[in-house]
Structure formats: C-alpha cells, structure tokens
Amino acid sequence: MGSVNVEPVQTTYHYGDVVTLTPTPTTGWTFSGWSGDATGTANPLTMNIQGNTNITANFSDQYTLSAIVDPLGSGTVTRNPSEATYTYGTPVALTANPNPGWTFSGWNGDTTSIESPMTITIEADTNVTANFTQNEYTLTVLVNPEESGTVARSPDQTTYTYETPVTLTATANSGWTFSGWSGDATGTVNPLTMNIQGNTNITANFTRIYKLYLPLILRN
Numbered sequence: 001m002g003s004v005n006v007e008p009v010q011t012t013y014h015y016g017d018v019v020t021l022t023p024t025p026t027t028g029w030t031f032s033g034w035s036g037d038a039t040g041t042a043n044p045l046t047m048n049i050q051g052n053t054n055i056t057a058n059f060s061d062q063y064t065l066s067a068i069v070d071p072l073g074s075g076t077v078t079r080n081p082s083e084a085t086y087t088y089g090t091p092v093a094l095t096a097n098p099n100p101g102w103t104f105s106g107w108n109g110d111t112t113s114i115e116s117p118m119t120i121t122i123e124a125d126t127n128v129t130a131n132f133t134q135n136e137y138t139l140t141v142l143v144n145p146e147e148s149g150t151v152a153r154s155p156d157q158t159t160y161t162y163e164t165p166v167t168l169t170a171t172a173n174s175g176w177t178f179s180g181w182s183g184d185a186t187g188t189v190n191p192l193t194m195n196i197q198g199n200t201n202i203t204a205n206f207t208r209i210y211k212l213y214l215p216l217i218l219r220n
Contacts, residue, residue, distance in 0.1 A: 001025065001026055001029045001059040001061070002023055002024055002025040002026050002029055002031065002057065002059040003023070003024050003026075004021055004022065004023050004024070004057045005021070005022040005023075005024065006019060006020075006021055007019070007020045007021075007022070013049040014049070015049060015050060015051075016048055016049065016050070017048070017049045018046060018047075018048055018049075019046070019047055019048075019049060020044050020045070020046045021034075021038075021044060021045045021046075021047070021055065021057070022043065022044040022045075023043055023044075023057040023059070025059050027088075028061050028088035028089065028123075029059040029060065029061050029088070030059065030060055030061075030063075030124075031043055031057065031058070031059055032058045032059060032060040033058050034055055034056065034057060034058070035055075035056045035058055036054045036055045036056045037053045037054050037055050038055045061087055061088045062085040062086065062087060063085060063086050063087075063088065063122050063123075063124055063125050063126065064084075064085055064086075064125045064126070065079065065086060065092060065122060065125075065126045065128070066125075066126070066127045066128070067079060067094055067128045067129075067130065068127075068128075068129050068130070069096075069129070069130045069131075069132060070129050070130070070131050070132070071132070073099065074098065074099055074102045074132035074134070075096060075097050075098040075099050075102055075104065075130065075132045076096075076097045076099075077094055077095065077096055077097070077128075077130045078094070078095045078097060079092055079093065079094055079095075080092065080093045080095075086122040087122070088122065088123060089121060089122065089123070090121070090122045091119050091120070091121050091122075092119065092120055092121075092122060093117045093118070093119045094107070094116070094117060094118050094119075094120065094128065094130075095116055095117040095118075096116040096130040096132070098132050099132075100162055100163075100197075101134060101135050101161060101162020101163065101197075102132040102133065102134055102135060102162075103132065103133050103135055104116055104130065104131070104132055105131045105132060105133045106131050107128055107129065107130055107131070108128075108129050108131065109126075109127045109128045109129045110124075110126045110127050110128055111126075111128055116130075134161050134162070135161065135162055136159035136160070136161060137159060137160050137161070137162070137196050137197075137198055137199050137200065138158075138159055138160075138199045138200070139153065139157075139160060139166060139196060139199075139200045139202070140199075140200070140201045140202070141153060141168060141202050141203075141204065142183075142201075142202070142203045142204070143203070143204050143206070144182075144203050144204070144205045144206070145206065147173065148172065148173055148176040148206030148207075148208070149170060149171055149172040149173050149176055149178065149204065149206045150170075150171050150173075151168055151169065151170050151171070151204045152168070152169045152171070153166055153167070153168050153169075154166070154167045154169075160196040161196070162196065162197060163195045163196065163197065164195065164196045165193055165194070165195050165196075166193070166194055166195075166196060167191050167192070167193045168181075168185075168191060168192045168193075168194070168202065168204070169190065169191040169192075170190050170191075170192075170204040170206075172206050173206075175208060175209055176206040176207065176208055176209060177206060177207050177209055178190055178204065178205075178206055179205045179206060179207040180205050181202055181203065181204060181205070182202075182203045182205055183201045183202045183203045184200045184201055184202050185202045
C-alpha cells in the first residue's frame with residue numbers, strides 16, 4: 001500500500017532532533033493521514049523528537065465519485081454499481097437520464113464523452129457533470145379554409161420550450177363562423193390554452209354562414 005521515507009535515517013535520535021517523514025503510496029493507494037504520536041495529513045511531516053515515538057502512515061484505496069447535472073432540474077444520473085466509495089480500478093457505468101423537455105448533450109469534468117451509458121474506471125476521487133440542453137419545439141397553426149379567418153397566438157414565438165402555455169384565439173372573417181380545432185387539438189373551446197409538449201400542428205376550422213331569403217308575398 002505504501003512506504004515512508006525517514007530523513008535522517010538513524011537507529012536512535014537525541015531529544016530535539018528534527019526528523020522528516022515522507023509517505024509514498026503504491027499505485028492504487030493514497031496517503032490518508034498519520035496516527036499514533038502524530039496526527040493530520042501533512043506530507044511531508046517534520047517533527048522534533050521528544051521521546052520514544054511511534055507513528056503510523058495510513059493509506060487508502062477507496063475513492064469517491066461525484067456525478068452532478070447541469071443545469072439543476074434538467075435530468076438525473078444513475079450509476080452502476082452505486083456505492084459511497086469505490087476501490088481503485090472499479091469500473092462504473094454512468095447513465096444520463098434527461099427530464100421531459102431536455103436532451104443529454106455530454107459529460108465534462110474528470111472525463112469527457114457524449115456517450116450514455118458511459119463506463120469509467122475509478123483511479124482517484126472523480127467528479128463528473130452530465131450536461132443537458134433544453135428542447136425547442138415548433139407550433140404550426142393553419143386555417144381551413146385559408147380565407148375563412150385568422151388565429152392569434154400568445155406568446156407569439158418561433159419556438160417554445162417544454163410545457164410553455166400558449167393561448168390560441170380563432171377569429172372568423174365576415175361570412176364565416178369558427179367550428180372547431182383539429183390536428184394536435186380538438187374541441188371548440190375558443191380561446192384555446194395548451195401546454196407545448198412537442199412539435200405541434202393545429203388547424204382552426206371555419207364554416208361558411210349562409211343566409212336564407214324568403215319570398216315576400218302580398219295578400220289583399
């Protein structure tokens with residue numbers, strides 16, 4: 001797991017002698033701190049001899065894995081296996097899970113990739129970020145027949161993000177009446193408020209108004 005270099009190397013020391021201890025971990029291990037007659041994580045450790053002294057250099061082969069998302073609320077990351085710490089050399093599969101309305105765009109931090117799942121091998125404390133991009137959706141509104149009326153939208157945008165509320169108001173031209181929605185919306189509610197959940201296509205349908213003229217009959 002490791003070794004400690006002692007400088008100067010002597011069989012015994014006099015009171016007040018200065019000794020420097022330098023721990024060196026082997027591959028897969030890290031120095032985690034001193035115990036016994038010394039504490040802390042100073043490396044190297046310089047101390048004055050003041051009596052018979054016993055010190056232990058502790059090493060660890062356990063490492064942490066932090067996997068966060070950016071921005072917050074855009075998705076989650078699952079890990080397999082899911083553990084508090086990992087032994088050096090452990091392979092871990094990370095899967096980025098976008099929330100509705102978002103798309104996974106890549107990893108950064110201690111590793112970069114656009115693959116999901118992605119497998120990494122733990123060789124140190126590791127920090128990884130899963131990045132997500134918010135989706136943009138189109139809203140296409142048609143009028144049937146074309147000359148029968150118009151549709152106003154609020155807000156009026158080129159694209160919309162997931163769950164954006166949009167209100168559509170159908171207005172009939174002279175001689176026509178609004179008869180209902182078709183496509184990705186149905187019914188006759190006007191104005192119509194809906195939440196965008198994907199590329200959306202809606203048609204406002206109008207019906208021509210016909211007037212009936214009765215003959216005028218005069219009687220004596």
